[in-house]
Amino acid sequence: MGCPVSVITISRQMGSYGNEIARQVAEHLGWQQISQDLINQAARSARVPQVALAEIDELGFLGLHPSTKEWQAYQTEIARTICQLTDQGQIVIIGRGGQMVLRDRPGILHVRIVAPFEVRTTRLQQRAQISAKAAKARLEASDKARIRYLQRSYNVALDDPTLYHLVINTGLLTVSKAVNLILQAYQILGADNIKN
Numbered sequence: 010m011g012c013p014v015s016v017i018t019i020s021r022q023m024g025s026y027g028n029e030i031a032r033q034v035a036e037h038l039g040w041q042q043i044s045q046d047l048i049n050q051a052a053r054s055a056r057v058p059q060v061a062l063a064e065i066d067e068l069g070f071l072g073l074h075p076s077t078k079e080w081q082a083y084q085t086e087i088a089r090t091i092c093q094l095t096d097q098g099q100i101v102i103i104g105r106g107g108q109m110v111l112r113d114r115p116g117i118l119h120v121r122i123v124a125p126f127e128v129r130t131t132r133l134q135q136r137a138q139i140s141a142k143a144a145k146a147r148l149e150a151s152d153k154a155r156i157r158y159l160q161r162s163y164n165v166a167l168d169d170p171t172l173y174h175l176v177i178n179t180g181l182l183t184v185s186k187a188v189n190l191i192l193q194a195y196q197i198l199g200a201d202n203i204k205n
Contacts (some may be wrong), residue, residue: 014199015098017118017191018107020167023151024129026179026187027122028103033188035101038195044103047090054086084162104155108172109163118198120191121173124180174198 017034021027028044035042091110094100095117102111108119124132126148133144159167170176175194177187 014118014195015116016095016100016102016111017120017195018102018111019120019122020104020108020173021122022124022129022155023148024132025122025124026132026184029184030122030177030179030187030191031101031103033184034191034195037188037192038099038101040099040101041094042101042103043091043094047087047094047102047105050090054090080161106159106162109159109165112172118175118191118195119173120194121168121170121176122187123168123176123178125178128180 017040019027019031019034021031031044032042034040087105088110091102091105091107094102095111095114098116108121111117111119126145129148130141130144133139133148134141137144137147139147156167159165165172175190177190179187182190
């Protein structure tokens with residue numbers, strides 16, 4: 010008998026509406042959404058808050074450079090926290106390499122949300138009320154930081170489609186359609202064992 014889906018991980022690009030999609034999926038399922046609080050909790054547990062600050066500071070304004078030892082302590086706590094929450098089930102995990110921490114566990118649906126750079130630039134411009142130049146710089150910094158995080162933590166490429174069950178382009182699909190696709194995948198796979 011298969012293991013029913015009890016956790017959804019969502020990896021997303023800034024400006025792809027990934028956070029909104031994750032929120033709506035969690036609300037629809039009545040599940041808990043795990044995101045920025047996970048970072049803070051893990052950093053406090055590992056007693057390396059500067060690592061969390063460095064990760065949040067995607068543009069590098071703070072100039073923080075945690076040591077390898079601090080980074081490893083932080084990563085260990087992130088993975089431990091994700092696994093502990095996964096054991097409880099019924100959660101949607103946003104970011105933090107959830108697709109890698111849980112890659113070998115059954116009952117997990119891994120989703121990646123993307124959109125073309127130009128589309129994300131326009132969205133960020135409108136949301137943050139900033140210039141196109143500033144929006145592009147912020148997106149480039151965010152993309153690099155997220156790519157670096159997964160490369161440094163797990164030695165994998167963030168955009169490798171084989172890490173995910175489902176990759177959704179919100180440049181082509183609305184938020185509601187993206188949410189529906191994830192919910193359909195959850196329903197289809199919920200009765201079966203998800204193969205990694």
